[in-house]
Amino acid sequence: MSEFQLDQEAYRQTACQAVAEGCVLIKNENKTLPLQKGDRVAVFGRMAANYYKSGLGSGGLVNTRYVTGILDALMASDGIRLDKKLLKIYEDWNASHPLDKGHGWGTVPWNQEEMPIDEATVAEAAEADDVALVIIGRTAGEDQDNAAKEGSYLLTATERDLIRKVSKHFTRTAVLLNVGNIIDMNWVEEDKVPAVMYVWQGGQEGGNGVLSVLTAEQSPSGKLSDTIAKSIQDYPSTANFGNQYENIYAEDIYVGYRYFETFAKDRVLYPFGFGLSYTTFKMAGQIAGDSDSPFVNISATVTNTGEYEGKEVAQLYVKKPQGALGQPARELVAFEKTRALLPGESTKVIFTIPKYAIASFDDSGVTGHKNAYVLEEGSYEFYLGSDVRSAQLIGSFRQEFAVVSQLEEIYAPVKPFKRMKPSVSGNYYELKYEDAPLRTIGAYERMEANKPQEIAYTGDRGIVLADVYHGKATMDEFLAQLSAEDLIVLFRGEGMSSPKVTPGTGSAFGGLSENLRHFGIPAGCTTDGPSGIRMDCGTKAFSLPNGTSLGCTFNVELVESLYAFEGKELRKNRIDALLGPGLNIHRNPLCGRNFEYISEDPVLTGKMGAAMIRGLSCVGSTGTIKHFMGNNQEYSRNDVNGVMSQRAAREIYLKGFEISVREGKARSVMTTYGPVNGIWTSSHYDLNTIVLRKEWGFDGIVMTDWWARGSIENQPGDRKCRAAMIAAGNNLYMVVDDQTDMKQDDILAAYQSGELTLGQLQENARSILGFLLKSPAMLYEMNEISQEELDERAIVEEGDIDFENIITYDSDEEGTLRIENPDWNPQQGDFEVFATNIQRKGMYNIRITAHSDLNDLAQLPISVSFDNQLRGILTFQGSNGAKVTKEMEISEVFAPTHYVKLYFGASGMVIDSVEIYWVHSIKAPFDDMEA
Incomplete structure (x- = not known):
């Protein structure tokens, strides 16, 4: 095994662990979680059978061998007894209400239709089962923002009704959120839900990772990477979000918890860094820092005070003096997750914080040092805890004014606007606004003044890039050989x-x-x-x-x-x-x-x-x-x-x-x-x-x-x-x-x-x-990669052609084969296979005409295989409904019968026609040999 051969089981286990450690337990009353061995579990929600492994667009379209959803993992678990009657009800309903896959790329709906459920069905399940899991799913992605409406950021009325009824009849009810981003959470208290956990979108091992937390194979240890507020309107960016032409960042540096902890603590449901565990922890810390040192050193002790093994995250925040610049009430400066601690066990965490990490940027010159990172004079207080709100003061040091890094103006605004700044009165931060500093340097002045010196063109001197790699030539000597046209071509990727x-x-x-x-x-x-x-x-x-x-x-x-x-x-x-x-x-x-x-x-x-x-x-x-x-x-x-x-x-x-x-x-x-x-x-x-x-x-x-x-x-x-x-x-x-x-x-x-x-x-x-x-491509270029690694390279998994029921298309006398309006509206991962009957030997091309209602950033590839060999990929883009034609060479044809397979890498296009046509004649094998 070479060093690049993948240990798939280790890969799988690491992904499982990552999913588990990312699960954020928001609430857990009535000892709802973890599930106990032998528990009878009722699983509600159509998304239990339709797990979202990821979001939409280029960041989510991974062709994977399998996806283990939450229900898949539960069904494979030995210690969990599922309510099969309830599962059958959902199975039948899902069959008559198939998943809405949209039309590709950014057109998939944020949520799927939820099955309405009656009180009697829930009551019957509650009589038979010990605990209920309600699974809610959401997606979004490239080209498709969320919306502050039902079915996206908000739950639908049907979902709310489901949660209310289940929470009413089951003392132990847990809602699992299979989502890519935080959503509105007011329903948690309004609908009296005992337990809620964000399980996110966990990729192909998502269900297995979630199961390990549900069954206490490990205690939940995830922490919120975002503040969950009471309303979408509470986020200061909402007022300027979603404009077609201009988005003013009036909140300035007061993003997320920096805003809420400073101006609106009462509008927070769950603070940044928050997440429960099956066990409990305590933290203590101390600080060693002074004005002259370039670092602040902090030690923290974390102790497991509960009954389960678990991990905790020590989060360190700083409160800076308000000074002339104005500052948030808290800023995260460091964090560390502990190893798994047994009940009663402690561990020590050491933080070494460079002063640059707690400096602030003066873009106005109000401190007397414009365009510099500075430390304003005053007391710098440090807070340690498991989230931004509960973190406790562990110490402070007095800092004299200092310039940490003098820089220059970059990318400053040209449009006047007002930005947030706190005004302090006692312990109260009042929200004020000030004029944002505008650009004072021309956009191109420094570029013109610092144009690189030209290297005299020499033409080809026989130097190859490997000579630079081995130190036989300099980069300048190599560059001197390239013409302006060569350099322009190099700029373009294909x-x-x-x-x-x-x-x-x-x-x-x-x-x-x-x-x-x-x-x-x-x-x-x-x-x-x-x-x-x-x-x-x-x-x-x-x-x-x-x-x-x-x-x-x-x-x-x-x-x-x-x-x-x-x-x-x-x-x-x-x-x-x-x-x-x-x-x-x-x-x-x-x-x-x-x-x-x-x-x-x-x-x-x-x-x-x-x-x-x-x-x-x-x-x-x-x-x-x-x-x-x-x-x-x-x-x-x-x-x-x-x-x-x-x-x-x-x-x-x-x-x-x-x-x-x-x-x-x-x-x-x-x-x-x-x-x-x-x-x-x-x-x-x-x-x-x-x-x-x-x-x-x-x-x-x-x-x-x-x-x-x-x-x-x-x-x-x-x-x-x-x-x-x-x-x-x-x-x-x-x-x-x-x-x-x-x-x-x-x-x-x-x-x-x-x-x-x-x-x-x-x-x-x-x-x-x-x-x-510095790339692997250079090693391949110089043949410095072993044949073993080359042999291990992944290949296109086209699979075998099923020869049964394949339509055969005949060419005309000129060798042209046409399929007009084949009624192909493929989804991602679909393929079409057909056979040819071509009597004229020669070199052939394939020409495909298609259209898409998506915009021109949608990527819609078609892989073309000829006799089960990949010949290439035709990449279409969204065309806003217009027909587009792409073509490429596919093969030499000697015999009449061949098989063509078209694999569709994305949804969202309609195939208008496929044409395979003769390009030029060729000699067949043995044509030149005498009989």
């Missing part, structure tokens, strides 16, 4: 599902053209995503717990271990970079893509992101942290302009990325679809060069999201505006059909006019080539 890399993956980049291959540049490969590897041709991969679930574990080591398995899976599939993790902040509970992301808190987000990157990197793979930055709304994500202060950007929306770069050594970043402060992120020099490279020391590649737009100031975003991306430090455009087509964008014209220099093109290439030099 995909989706490029045939030049692993089938079904997201993109190919690097050495894709004949000339670039001549210089020994390998083809790099990327693919989605945050919830597991997505390969649109049907190749199976491991489906992971979602980002919210992993965030709620608060277990950095566990998450790193899980992603180390995914790193091996990437190597096995010859993929150089995963397109994840997602590090955007849960600014508002309605963001549809929150399931991919981790938390409302940037420190928790950053620490988890760094752990994921370290795990992927342990075998030479890596991840792509995304979406850089401010992707906090799916609606109108291409256009909606985020208006935020520099302080909010640095302290909240960039901080998780910063931690992942500094601590995780991330070396691949993806920008967003939309603009922040008027300029699309793919085209902003401040973001991609000053912050990322100059300030954080990033040494890697920056890529666009797929088919993203670029812009220059005061101009709308445009997919052809790519010269601005290169100038800004966004190294790769993802993706195009033909890397060498010079007419597809504005780059060549910008170079010829002098707007874009050779030096900028070379600097862009330096980043791409530097990344490839």
Whole structure:
């Protein structure tokens, strides 16, 4: 077994543990949980049989071998007796009310119709059973935000009725929430529910992980990564969420608990960091810090005071002096999950906090040090506990004013707006507003002043990239050989599902053209995503717990271990970079893509992101942290302009990325679809060069999201505006059909006019080539990977063709075979197989015409196999109803009968026609041999 062969059982067990540790027990009265051996269990809710493994879109479409839902796990458990009569009632109802799968991508409904239930059925079950489990499911995702209405953020009337009736008749009732994000929770007390647990979306092992908590194989230890408020209107971002054109971040740094603990403690149902256990704990701590030391040292002791074995999360918060800047009442600065403690057992946790971690950014100059991280004078108090609300003061130290890091202005707003700031009166924080500081430096001044020096073009000197790898030549010497056209071609990635890399993956980049291959540049490969590897041709991969679930574990080591398995899976599939993790902040509970992301808190987000990157990197793979930055709304994500202060950007929306770069050594970043402060992120020099490279020391590649737009100031975003991306430090455009087509964008014209220099093109290439030099693709290029690993590479699992009942289509005399209006409206994972009767030998192409009502960011791939051999993938996009035609070469044809299989990687398209047609003649085997 090579080091990259996956131990699937260890992978499964680690995923199970992650699911279990992410489960957050919100309430547990009447000794409802854990389930006891021999308990008779009634399972309510149609979603018990329809478990959501993940959310929608690119972050969720993982082709996996199996999914174990909660009901699956319960049925396989020896110690649980299920009410089979009740299960049969749901089974029959589900059969007549099938799952609504939508029309693909972002069209799947947030919830599924729930079965109405009568009082008599519930009462009968209560007579026979000991405990009831009610399972509620929700989904959302890419292109589809949640909504503050029934069936999304709110429960439906039918769901409420179900919960009320079950809670009335069962003393022990537990509601399990199979969701990707927090939802409204007022019903918990209103409907008198004894127990509630968030179990999230746990990937293919979700049910097994939940079962281990339900049966007390382990005590729940998950903690909320978000604040649950009384109403969606209580979140300060709600007032500005969902606008089509502009989203003003008026709450500034007061996101999540930073807002609620400062201004609205009475509006909180369940605080950030909250989560119950079957056991109890106590914590004590002490602080050692002073004004002169660059660190604050804190020790904490955690003791299990209950009756069950369990883990606890020690959470450390700081309260800063209000000073001139204004501060939240609490900020998370560190956390650590203990090992499993036996009843009565204690453990010690040591925190070493750099002063930079408790500094604040002055974007106005009110402290006398504009654009600097500063420590304002005063007392810094530290609170230790199991959540933000219950954390207790353990000590403080007095700090003199200090500048921790003097930086420069970046990405400041141009539109005037008011932002939140507290005014303190005694122990009371009054909500006030102040003018947000506006931009004072031109968007392009520093870019123009710091253009890289050109390397004189030498032409081909016989240097290949392997010579740079082995130290036989410098990168400058290698770059000098590449023409401007070569450098422009290198900027463009191909995909989706490029045939030049692993089938079904997201993109190919690097050495894709004949000339670039001549210089020994390998083809790099990327693919989605945050919830597991997505390969649109049907190749199976491991489906992971979602980002919210992993965030709620608060277990950095566990998450790193899980992603180390995914790193091996990437190597096995010859993929150089995963397109994840997602590090955007849960600014508002309605963001549809929150399931991919981790938390409302940037420190928790950053620490988890760094752990994921370290795990992927342990075998030479890596991840792509995304979406850089401010992707906090799916609606109108291409256009909606985020208006935020520099302080909010640095302290909240960039901080998780910063931690992942500094601590995780991330070396691949993806920008967003939309603009922040008027300029699309793919085209902003401040973001991609000053912050990322100059300030954080990033040494890697920056890529666009797929088919993203670029812009220059005061101009709308445009997919052809790519010269601005290169100038800004966004190294790769993802993706195009033909890397060498010079007419597809504005780059060549910008170079010829002098707007874009050779030096900028070379600097862009330096980043791409530097990344490839450290990637597995380079080892494959130099044949430094063993044949054993190459043999272990995952292959497309097309399966055998069933030859029974296959329709055969005849070609005409010219060799053309047509299938008009075949009435194919496939769902994800469907396939169509047909046979051919072609009398004319030759080389043949396939041409498919299809249409989709989805928008042009929907990805709709069709894998084409000929005689059970994958020939390639035709990637369609949503076309808003218009017909689109794609074609490719499929095979040489000598005999009449062949079999064609079309595998559909996503739902949402209608096939209008399929045509297989003769291209040119060929010689059959043995044609030249004499009889």
